[in-house]
Amino acid sequence: MTTPIMSVTDIGKHFGGLVALKGITADFREGQITAIIGPNGAGKSTFFNILSGALKPSTGTLKFRGTDMAGVAQHDYVHRGIARSYQITNIFPNLSVLENVRVAAQAFRSRFNIWTDRGTLHDVEERAQRTLVSVGLSAKSDTLAKFLAHGQQRALEIAISLVAEPALLLLDEPTAGMGPEETREMVTLIEKLAAERTILLVEHKMKMILGLSDRVLVLHHGQLLADGTPKEIQANAEVRRVYLGQNDGYA
Template sequence: MTEPILAVEGVGRKFGGFVALEGVTTAFLPGRVTSIIGPNGAGKSTFFNILSGVIEPSSGSIRFKGRDLTGTRQHAFVHLGIARSYQITTIFPELSAHENVRVAAQAGRSRYNIWTNRDRFGELSDRADAALDAVGLASKRWESARLLAHGQQRALEIAIALVSDPEVLLLDEPTAGMGPEETKEMVALLEKLAAQRTILLVEHKMKMILGLSDRILVLHHGRLIADGTPQDIQTDPEVRRVYLGQNDGYA
């Protein structure tokens, strides 16, 4: 039986007296696409932040390939093989697409020294080009990031995450703000990436989630209330009760 690549046990998080996440236990197998859904305030962002090392759990543990990462700093998550993108675009707008990705690659090699002459980092430049090619931005490598279309900027963020060659890629609403055509292009990219690594996804577009995911987790009031295939989730009575009356389905 395949061992989980990432697992949490009894994970909870409090912010003062507010319980954002409570007693979540689950594991993620390698090579699968898992979507995390739930109404606003369900605990999705908190859970994602714990899985990527942005915040520590107040209780419980997180393990990556059997190694306990509880209390480990975020930069160590990246070095170990866990990378993420964010809901809000986080790029350097005045740098080129290539420079954005190369800076990320260089940070993993020589942190706080981003102004070293690029000629000394031929390997990093090659890695940046490979990451841009993987997301379909090779032809835009020297274009200023601020001039890229919104969908291309989101793809650039994924390239920045990919340059560290992660085994687990966490994507926080990668299609946020996209129209139908850009969403279609992003789905095609995610399908391509899923053939090579484990992907965890927070998204609001249910049709996309159902078509892309191998598995879906449903959070509600900080608790995990359902875990199964897209078909399981669509027919789960508790999930249907939670979302009853919501126009857009799963938010």
């Protein structure tokens, strides 16, 4: 088998006397959509923050394409090929859609020196426009971000993550606050994006997860309860007991 794009070995995290994660080991293969699920308080957010570099593990190792990420600062993850969107929409509401993405493209291109003369960054505009096409927002390029519908704002945030052309995209509850129609549109977008990159996501909408994902990790009390295909997870009696029976809706 090929080397996984990301692997974690015996990952643990504690905050003082609170053990948030304990002994999680998993490999993430290229080209897959992997969902991380679990009841409230299961450790999903902590685990996701470790995967994205926002937190360092207390124990264990995280490798990306075979390289140990222990000494890598969070802001350098994007330059290694890892990008993340957040549960709470993180955009500039008073900038246009294009300007939001162009600022991100310029920051990435110039190693976070956003004051570099735009005229010297000839590929920035093209990259921003290309990214908007990829998320279906090219027709909204001149619209102020604050006037977009909620689902479009989430797509814009994903576009901001995509300007780095990541090999691994982490999505934190990408359908949070969406109704059924916007959720379906986001699922279509995620499927499109997955054709060119590996995707990890945290989500609560079980029907969506089971229909979208190639693989599902289930956390419970900070430990890995199950790891398998959607069918295997659905058939797992312990998973059904602690989680699936509580949350089986699309929206």
